Amino acid sequence: xxxxxxxxxxxxxxxxxxxVLNFSxxxxxxxxxxxxxxxxxxxxxxxxxxxFGRDIFIRLINGFVSSFQIVILATLITFTLGTxxxxxxxxxxxxxxxxxxxxxxxxxxxPGILLVIAVAAFLETSFLSILFALTVSSWxxxxxxxxxxxxxxxxxxxxxxxxxxxxxxxxxxxxxIFPNILNAIFVELNFTIANxxxxxxxxxxxxxxxxxxxxxxxxxxRDSVDYLLVAPHxxxxxxxxxxxMILSFNAIGAGLLNNENx
Amino acid sequence: MxxxxxxxxxxxxxxxTIHFFLLVLSVYLLSFFLVRLIPGDPVxxxxxxxxSSVDVVLIKQQLGLEQGFxxxxxxxxxxxxxxxxxxxxHQGTSVNDIIKPALLNTYTLAVTAVIISILIGxxxxxxxxxTNKNEIINIVxxxxxxxIAIPSFILAPILILVFSMQLNWLPVSGMDSxxxxxxxxxxxxxxxxxxxxxxxxxxxxxxxENAIITTARSKGLRVEKIYFIHIFRLISLPLVTAxxxxxxxxxxxxxxxxxxxxWDGVGKILIDSIHQRDYPITQAAIFFxxxxxxxxxxxLEFIYRKLDPRIR
Numbered sequence: 001x002x003x004x005x006x007x008x009x010x011x012x013x014x015x016x017x018x019x020v021l022n023f024s025x026x027x028x029x030x031x032x033x034x035x036x037x038x039x040x041x042x043x044x045x046x047x048x049x050x051x052f053g054r055d056i057f058i059r060l061i062n063g064f065v066s067s068f069q070i071v072i073l074a075t076l077i078t079f080t081l082g083t084x085x086x087x088x089x090x091x092x093x094x095x096x097x098x099x100x101x102x103x104x105x106x107x108x109x110x111p112g113i114l115l116v117i118a119v120a121a122f123l124e125t126s127f128l129s130i131l132f133a134l135t136v137s138s139w140x141x142x143x144x145x146x147x148x149x150x151x152x153x154x155x156x157x158x159x160x161x162x163x164x165x166x167x168x169x170x171x172x173x174x175x176x177i178f179p180n181i182l183n184a185i186f187v188e189l190n191f192t193i194a195n196x197x198x199x200x201x202x203x204x205x206x207x208x209x210x211x212x213x214x215x216x217x218x219x220x221x222r223d224s225v226d227y228l229l230v231a232p233h234x235x236x237x238x239x240x241x242x243x244x245m246i247l248s249f250n251a252i253g254a255g256l257l258n259n260e261n262x
Numbered sequence: 263m264x265x266x267x268x269x270x271x272x273x274x275x276x277x278x279t280i281h282f283f284l285l286v287l288s289v290y291l292l293s294f295f296l297v298r299l300i301p302g303d304p305v306x307x308x309x310x311x312x313x314s315s316v317d318v319v320l321i322k323q324q325l326g327l328e329q330g331f332x333x334x335x336x337x338x339x340x341x342x343x344x345x346x347x348x349x350x351x352h353q354g355t356s357v358n359d360i361i362k363p364a365l366l367n368t369y370t371l372a373v374t375a376v377i378i379s380i381l382i383g384x385x386x387x388x389x390x391x392x393t394n395k396n397e398i399i400n401i402v403x404x405x406x407x408x409x410i411a412i413p414s415f416i417l418a419p420i421l422i423l424v425f426s427m428q429l430n431w432l433p434v435s436g437m438d439s440x441x442x443x444x445x446x447x448x449x450x451x452x453x454x455x456x457x458x459x460x461x462x463x464x465x466x467x468x469x470x471e472n473a474i475i476t477t478a479r480s481k482g483l484r485v486e487k488i489y490f491i492h493i494f495r496l497i498s499l500p501l502v503t504a505x506x507x508x509x510x511x512x513x514x515x516x517x518x519x520x521x522x523x524x525w526d527g528v529g530k531i532l533i534d535s536i537h538q539r540d541y542p543i544t545q546a547a548i549f550f551x552x553x554x555x556x557x558x559x560x561x562l563e564f565i566y567r568k569l570d571p572r573i574r
Contacts, residue, residue, distance in 0.1 A: 109289045111555040112514020118548045121536040198413045205415045239416040
């Protein structure tokens with residue numbers, strides 16, 4: 001499992017290096033060569049050309065940047081919001097807890113990316129609205145983990161000791177509970193990133209994500225499906241990138257989970 | 263003793279039913295008031311540039327936006343009770359008439375997918391567990407884990423590429439022949455199938471040392487018989503829970519799968535209506551997909567209680 005984890009760190013690392021190279025060499029994702037439309041992979045374009053004669057490899061790197069800006073931002077927001085609310089609800093209990101639980105139940109009634117689609121449908125497509133749509137539906141994962149962990153930690157001796165010494169509740173959450181639930185939260189973090197990648201790609205696949213000339217993995221995949229018969233390499237390379245990223249983060253999450261259970 | 267037991271079952275039923283209806287109501291209100299997320303005046307966007315005041319009044323009436331908030335809430339709840347979701351802005355027909363056949367198509371697709379994954383996934387898990395070879399078990403589990411992680415919008419092109427374009431066995435898209443259900447349902451089924459196979463494999467491996475199995479063996483039963491009768495009964499409980507949990511992914515996967523294979527289901531209608539800005543249809547489609555998911559989980563909870571004698 002640990003070995004799998006090390007291998008899976010490899011893919012995000014490669015992409016990060018490629019992003020740095022991309023910015024230092026200023027590769028252009030919009031450069032069109034009309035005589036090279038849908039050409040197969042060759043020496044100066046390792047992944048071939050797309051339907052406008054643009055280099056797929058360079059567009060994939062730029063798509064990585066735009067997709068991951070949203071995914072990482074959404075992860076950070078949901079991580080902060082979900083963990084904070086989960087800790088508060090778990091620690092204070094009562095009304096707050098019941099309210100959070102019912103909100104979670106309602107949000108969970110929307111399967112998969114349905115809520116993301118629903119929120120994105122009523123907003124104009126922009127960076128912020130996609131971010132909002134992704135955030136609304138994915139904070140509950142963190143909130144649930146944080147709440148259940150806090151509930152079990154509440155009975156621990158060191159928390160009782162802190163209470164008897166008169167620490168304020170917020171201080172206990174910050175100093176005693178938060179550091180102890182961090183392990184479980186990190187596991188959830190990786191699964192959330194994987195799910196957000198799927199949701200973001202799904203949104204742009206459905207035409208609700210980042211708009212047209214801008215490269216994004218989901219919209220590239222949708223374009224490539226139209227040319228499946230004439231240029232299967234387009235779909236193959238785009239799918240390979242998305243799958244490798246999802247599997248990497250899933251494997252990192254699974255590895256951390258395995259490590260924690262030992 | 264008997265009376266007490268049936269009472270607790272009734273209590274459970276009443277509590278769960280109230281819970282269910284509350285959830286339906288809140289999901290409905292949420293999907294209904296999502297329209298308020300539209301920045302600015304939604305009517306202006308709907309009517310387009312250069313709209314006449316007649317258009318604006320008409321659309322406002324259709325969406326019920328000319329009333330105050332509480333009146334809108336009242337109308338919304340009344341409409342839910344009457345099961346009336348208004349008229350489609352583009353086609354002018356009742357939303358119910360559009361959604362009903364689409365829902366049927368989606369249910370056909372989803373049920374086919376679930377049946378495929380149960381019929382293949384569970385026996386696959388049991389057979390692999392029967393081989394008793396660790397290498398095979400590990401390889402199958404790894405492949406399953408990879409397939410589970412692949413989203414439907416990647417699985418679908420791969421399946422089209424293999425079965426429609428290379429082998430030329432199945433139609434690429436549409437709903438013309440009986441064979442056209444195979445690819446979309448297979449796309450949906452593969453994830454659940456691998457999940458079930460994986461779980462069956464895990465459970466069967468855990469149960470190998472169980473006293474029930476040892477007893478059955480000592481009675482001289484054949485190993486295959488033990489697997490397909492005793493172990494199957496024992497693992498049916500966690501499998502019901504697993505199916506309930508995975509159905510969410512299956513239903514949301516159906517939205518994208520229907521788009522790719524142009525299968526006229528709720529998912530396709532949902533996405534089309536979003537692109538056409540036909541909000542009554544969007545609201546109704548979101549509501550129905552969510553309600554299907556909630557209702558299935560509601561039913562599965564009862565099945566679970568029936569199956570498990572310990573909590574009956």
